[in-house]
Amino acid sequence: MVDVLKVESLSVYYEKNPAVQDINFNVQEGNLIGIVGPNGAGKSTLIKAILGLEKSSGSVSIFGQKVNDVRKQISYVPQRNQIDWDFPVLVEDVVLMGRFTHIPWYKKASKLDREIVVESLEKVGMLEYRKRQIGELSGGQQQRVFIARALAQHADLFFLDEPFVGIDVTSEEIIINLLRELRDEGKTVFVVHHDLSKVEQYFDQLLLINKELVDFGSVHQVYQPEILAKTYKGSIQLFGANENIMVVSD
Template identity: 85%
Template sequence: MADVLKVESLSVYYEKNEAVKDISFSAEQGKLIGIIGPNGAGKSTLIKAILGLEKALGKVTVLGKSVKDVREKISYVPQRNQIDWDFPVLVEDVVLMGRFTHIPWYKKAGKKDHLVVTESLEKVGMLDFRKRQIGELSGGQQQRVFIARALAQHADLFFLDEPFVGIDVTSEEIIIHLLRELRNEGKTVFVVHHDLSKVEQYFDELLLINKELVEFGQVKEVYQPDILSKTYKGSIQLFGANENIMVVSD
């Protein structure tokens, strides 16, 4: 399958500190990929650098082009704590923001755009909440609305930063089901994730980083104690034949 994303020697510096160091990899179309590593490993920084939201050294190509040339093909869902939930905006207006890359600046959203908003809200089970203020929703509902915004964009490449943090079980099940559907449609989805017990269940491939790239490949190949130990710089304890993993720092 064709590569949708190619990252070459990507590095990010904060003053003299290296947050992401010389990371290179390529990802194929139709994959659900987990990005895992310890706190401070540079997972969010890596995503932002790929998207051009962080100043970085290196080269990133999406569908063979620079990010700025295919911006409408890329959708990003940031961490919930980066969003101002008190801003007075309706649920349907948040999702409509996903259509802005498809609407010329001199035009208003049309019938097709509003239909896409309706379809996207229906997919995440939030259609009945379309007239609610975003701040009135629970954490899981808010996350589902932002997933709907990503769906409305009709992108080919998705980046989600910790989408399962602080949400209810129902919302998590809805979201992972949608991500699998996107994968099955040939989309490529990257998810920053922290719950090691679910990576085998959720992902096709894993990208393990700790500022540097530790390993990237199929889950069954890289989800191994020695690789996890190298990633988290600690010893690994397995419980229940890899179903549960505890990382113990040295």
């Protein structure tokens, strides 16, 4: 079986300081994977390096090929704070952007493309907002629209950077359920995530990073106090009825 993603000796340096260093792992299809680590650990940098959006050393192969050869099969949802929400564009046009990798530059969007836009908006519960300006929506609604754009692309590998930050509970539930559906369809989904209390509920596997790869494996194997303490460079305390994890710095 060909690995969906294979990362070997991947490193990114900013002015000789490592942002991520010597990252190695491989992933097979049909997994929902959380990327977890403290602020400044290199989680977003790792995604961008994998996608070729950061200058890096090492190698990345996706479906056994170079990233540029399989762009159509990869969907990326950046952090909301990286998006210009004042840009005057309608919700349906944002989602249509997910079809651009399938539409030759000399052609207009087809009836099928428009149908896929409608279908994607329906999945995230945002069809009634299709004619709204994207900047008029709440944070959760905006995030759902960008998830719809990712769905419209019909990709096989998804990267989402902090998709649950600053959104309402309803939007979070809709998004995580859609990500599970993608996983169940054999897609592979990476999610940069910060809420440790939900990783057991949300993910099949965890990639723990603090500039270097601390551990990678099933949630059952990796979600352990000693491994989390190593990741966050602090002690770990369990609290509450569900034994949620709290990190206490040394």
